[in-house]
Amino acid sequence: MMNSKKARVRWGFVLFFIPVFLWLFLLFILPHLELLRMSFVGTDYYGRSGFTLDNYAAFFKEPVYWLTFVRTAGYSIVITLIVLVIALPVAFYITKVIGVRTKGLLTLLIIVPFWVSVLIRVYGWMIILRESGIVNQMLVGIGLLKVPREMLYTDASLIVALVHTNLLFMLLPIMGVMDGLDDSLIEAASNLGATKLVIWWKIIIPHCMTGIMSGSIIVFMLVAGSYITPSLMGGKNSLWFTQQIYNQFIIAFNWNQGAAFGFLLLLISSAIVWLSLKITGQRLSEVVK
Amino acid sequence: MEIDLSVKQVTKTFGHFKAVAGVSFEVEKGKFFSILGPSGCGKTTLLRMIAGFYESSSGSIEIRGKDMAGVEPNKRPVKLVFQHLALFPMMDVKENIAFGLKRRGERGKEVYKKVEHMLERVGLPGFGNKRINQLSGGQMQRVAIARCLILEPVVLLLDEPLGALDLKLREHMKVELKKLQAQVGTTFVYITHDQSEAMIMSDYVAVMNQGKFEQIDTPQNLYHHPATSFVAQFVGENNKFVGRLDKNAFGQWVLCLEEGLRLPVDNISGHSVGERIEMFVRPEAMIINPEAKMKEMSLLDVVIKAILFDGGNSRVLVVIDGSTKELILRLPQNDVSKIKVKDRMRIGWDPRRSTCFESAGVKTYDEL
Numbered sequence: 001m002m003n004s005k006k007a008r009v010r011w012g013f014v015l016f017f018i019p020v021f022l023w024l025f026l027l028f029i030l031p032h033l034e035l036l037r038m039s040f041v042g043t044d045y046y047g048r049s050g051f052t053l054d055n056y057a058a059f060f061k062e063p064v065y066w067l068t069f070v071r072t073a074g075y076s077i078v079i080t081l082i083v084l085v086i087a088l089p090v091a092f093y094i095t096k097v098i099g100v101r102t103k104g105l106l107t108l109l110i111i112v113p114f115w116v117s118v119l120i121r122v123y124g125w126m127i128i129l130r131e132s133g134i135v136n137q138m139l140v141g142i143g144l145l146k147v148p149r150e151m152l153y154t155d156a157s158l159i160v161a162l163v164h165t166n167l168l169f170m171l172l173p174i175m176g177v178m179d180g181l182d183d184s185l186i187e188a189a190s191n192l193g194a195t196k197l198v199i200w201w202k203i204i205i206p207h208c209m210t211g212i213m214s215g216s217i218i219v220f221m222l223v224a225g226s227y228i229t230p231s232l233m234g235g236k237n238s239l240w241f242t243q244q245i246y247n248q249f250i251i252a253f254n255w256n257q258g259a260a261f262g263f264l265l266l267l268i269s270s271a272i273v274w275l276s277l278k279i280t281g282q283r284l285s286e287v288v289k
Numbered sequence: 290m291e292i293d294l295s296v297k298q299v300t301k302t303f304g305h306f307k308a309v310a311g312v313s314f315e316v317e318k319g320k321f322f323s324i325l326g327p328s329g330c331g332k333t334t335l336l337r338m339i340a341g342f343y344e345s346s347s348g349s350i351e352i353r354g355k356d357m358a359g360v361e362p363n364k365r366p367v368k369l370v371f372q373h374l375a376l377f378p379m380m381d382v383k384e385n386i387a388f389g390l391k392r393r394g395e396r397g398k399e400v401y402k403k404v405e406h407m408l409e410r411v412g413l414p415g416f417g418n419k420r421i422n423q424l425s426g427g428q429m430q431r432v433a434i435a436r437c438l439i440l441e442p443v444v445l446l447l448d449e450p451l452g453a454l455d456l457k458l459r460e461h462m463k464v465e466l467k468k469l470q471a472q473v474g475t476t477f478v479y480i481t482h483d484q485s486e487a488m489i490m491s492d493y494v495a496v497m498n499q500g501k502f503e504q505i506d507t508p509q510n511l512y513h514h515p516a517t518s519f520v521a522q523f524v525g526e527n528n529k530f531v532g533r534l535d536k537n538a539f540g541q542w543v544l545c546l547e548e549g550l551r552l553p554v555d556n557i558s559g560h561s562v563g564e565r566i567e568m569f570v571r572p573e574a575m576i577i578n579p580e581a582k583m584k585e586m587s588l589l590d591v592v593i594k595a596i597l598f599d600g601g602n603s604r605v606l607v608v609i610d611g612s613t614k615e616l617i618l619r620l621p622q623n624d625v626s627k628i629k630v631k632d633r634m635r636i637g638w639d640p641r642r643s644t645c646f647e648s649a650g651v652k653t654y655d656e657l
Contacts, residue, residue: 187342188375190362192436193392202388206379 039259055260065244069264072241073272075155076224079162080170083219084212086163087170092204095178096186107175114168122232125161126152153235161233162223169222170215177211178204213280213287217273224269241265291318292354293476294339294367294444299348300500301334308334310500311348316444316478316493321470323487324480326497327523332480333372335497336446339478340369353443363392368437369446373453374429376421382408382432383417389440407439411469426454427462434466438473447479451486463489484524488512496520518646521569526604528575528616530568531648534560544568544645548612552587555640565648570638572604573619577628579637586637591616593632607636 042052059065094106113121128134129151136148151157181204189199205212230240245265248258277284294316301309308331316322324332337343339350341362350357352366368389377385386404401417408414411431416424424432430450437445451459451466467490470477481487487494488508495505496519504516515521522529532546534557543551544566554568570587579586591607594615603620605628618636620628628634 182373182375184371184373184375185377187362188369188371189377189388190342191340191365191367191369192389192440193363194388195363195392198392203377203379 035259035262038256039263041256043256055257056264058257059261059264065261068239068244069241069268071239072224073268075159075162076220076269077272079159079166079223080216080220082159082163083167083170084216087167087174087215088200088205088208088212091171091174091178091208095175096181096183110168110171118165118226118228121165122161122229125157125164125233129157129160152233153238155234155238158230158234158238161229162226165226165229166219166222169218173211173215173218174208175211177208181207209280209282210287213277213282216276217287220273221269224265292316293318293352294322294478295351295354296335296339297349297351299335299338299350300346301331301338301343302346307500309338309345312497312500312502313348314495314502314505316476318476319474320492321467321477321479321490323491323494324478324497325484325487325494325524326480326482328482330497331500332482332497333448336369336448336478336480339444340367340446341365366443367446368440368442368444369448370433370437370450372448372450374433374450376429376433376436378421380421381417382413382419382421382424385421385432386417386436386439389436393440403439407435410438410473411435427458430454430462434469438475442475444476444478447477449481449483451481451483459486466490488524494524496523498523515569515644518567518569518648521567521644521646526572526617527569528572530570530614532566532568534562534564534566536562546614548609548614550589550609552589553585553640554587554643554645557645560645560647566645567648568643568645570643572617574638574642575616575618575636576638577605577618577621577636578634585640587640587643588635588637589616590633590635593628593630593634595630596620596628607634 039055040051040053041049042054043049059069094103098106126133130136131148131150131152133151135151136145139145140148185203185207186199189203194202225242227240227242227246230238231243231246234240241261242265245258245261248254248261252258277287292315296315297313299309299312300307310331312335314322324335326332334343338345339357341357341360345358357365377388380388383401383404386407387400390400390403404417405414408416411434413428413431413435416428416432421429421432433450434445434447447466451462454462463486466477466479470490479487479490488511491508493505494508494511496503496511498519504511504520506514506516511520511524515524521527530544530546530552532544532552534554535543535545535551537543537551537553542554542557544554545551552568554566557566560566579588590610592610593605593607595606597604597606597617598620601622605618605620607616607618608614609616610633616636
């Protein structure tokens with residue numbers, strides 16, 4: 001009796017697990033294993049292929065590769081911080097300051113733009129910022145500019161678009177934890193003589209740390225791994241590391257080099273996340289909850 | 290005597306609702322002052338105005354002679370112990386207590402020396418490194434009070450801090466708080482809906498109802514000489530009789546109850562014949578089977594409905610014979626065995642020990 005029951009439970013589990021397993025294994029693990037293998041394969045002068053570390057070495061030998069990476073990582077960190085600085089007061093306003101009814105409306109307003117694909121949102125920014133765009137027309141109209149200026153294809157325009165497209169992923173986790181902050185803690189701190197700045201620094205931010213970290217990890221990974229926004233908004237001079245990977249795969253048709261770059265991006269981004277968790281004293285298991 | 294807190298004609302309105310409707314009181318230095326009232330009477334609003342979280346709609350609040358209008362909560366010399374304590378879970382005990390000192394710009398070892406000294410005073414020596422979630426309810430209570438007292442406030446406000454504790458601990462903490470207050474000598478303003486908390490701990494109690502103070506007095510006077518019908522009902526247990534005033538053939542005042550009985554009454558200056566009156570008699574004023582020689586007793590024949598055993602606080606629930614009117618009597622300690630459910634007996638009390646008020650129709654939540 002007991003055994004058959006146990007067996008039934010297992011079969012049920014297997015039945016539901018198979019699609020998940022197949023999905024992960026066939027579409028995620030298997031291709032990655034193949035890419036990992038390819039990243040260690042090189043072709044020598046005579047066309048013979050074999051094991052090599054040259055693909056990884058190329059990253060460090062050729063300054064354009066690692067400089068692109070440093071640029072990408074640096075900008076990703078800056079963008080994550082900008083998103084955080086914008087998200088904290090917004091989350092506080094939505095969860096603590098306004099009433100329940102407006103709260104739902106504002107949350108909806110934040111989510112609605114994300115029903116549209118990233119591509120459309122980036123094109124939206126392009127319409128706003130381009131030479132004949134709204135911002136230029138307005139600035140010329142009020143006389144701040146004599147002739148329209150090209151605002152696209154700069155680092156600034158890239159940052160604006162990436163900050164906007166990723167704001168939601170910071171806001172939602174922070175709003176989640178901030179909702180759980182007891183208002184009386186803020187009042188108690190004030191009663192004990194704390195200024196607003198101290199309340200933010202000592203009470204609100206420590207309370208929201210798990211949300212801040214999980215939001216930051218998501219935003220950082222999304223920004224570092226984004227491709228469409230940098231290639232559409234960044235222009236020729238602002239290379240993103242994902243574009244280097246794309247170039248290797250599609251233009252140079254060097255899959256081995258592309259695979260190595262892909263794994264380097266994964267490894268170094270993970271290292272940055274790990275480091276930031278260490279610095280802020282958070283644990284991954286707490287942050288992903 | 291120096292006045293630490295002086296509240297003058299303070300009101301607070303939310304839209305059309307008057308939460309606090311013209312309250313005035315003064316608290317002398319070093320006194321334990323309680324504000325007692327049912328939930329929703331405006332006592333928390335009043336406390337939050339003193340702490341500075343609400344701006345008063347009119348009136349003034351002075352702390353040691355200084356007007357607090359426009360002073361931010363973080364600049365006021367009052368500290369508040371919150372209802373749910375509001376200890377900072379992101380810090381350990383010593384950081385919680387040191388929080389206020391650090392905000393004043395105090396730094397270094399001196400701060401933690403003070404913290405350790407404060408912990409000893411509230412009976413928690415060596416607890417500095419514990420996390421907040423490692424503490425029991427009573428310990429959290431003491432940390433919350435220590436966190437405020439270390440700043441040596443002029444007035445310590447306490448917003449029903451015992452409400453969340455279980456009964457045994459609450460009884461214990463009442464005594465602890467009273468002792469602590471006597472020891473540190475800080476002026477305490479304590480708000481509660483629990484009359485026993487207010488009575489046990491306070492030097493003075495203000496009874497608040499619907500945004501107004503009904504009476505400010507010592508606990509003894511509140512109990513024995515309530516100023517209004519609400520106070521008589523809210524403070525301590527009381528038996529309430531409602532009826533019209535009349536005079537009997539000898540020209541003595543009597544109360545004609547709705548149940549058709551006539552009871553002699555006393556203490557009714559300023560009332561006239563035919564007026565609707567509420568008369569209150571304390572359970573301990575009622576004597577079971579009074580001796581016949583005692584004259585001018587108000588007498589009633591009752592049937593025992595239930596014995597409410599509660600140790601030294603035991604009471605008897607009776608109904609007036611021939612009606613459904615219930616009364617509560619103190620159960621005498623000596624002849625418990627004589628009293629049995631469904632027995633008939635006679636009770637009596639000295640009319641001078643009753644209190645009468647013009648009927649206001651106020652109801653406390655225990656009579657539905």
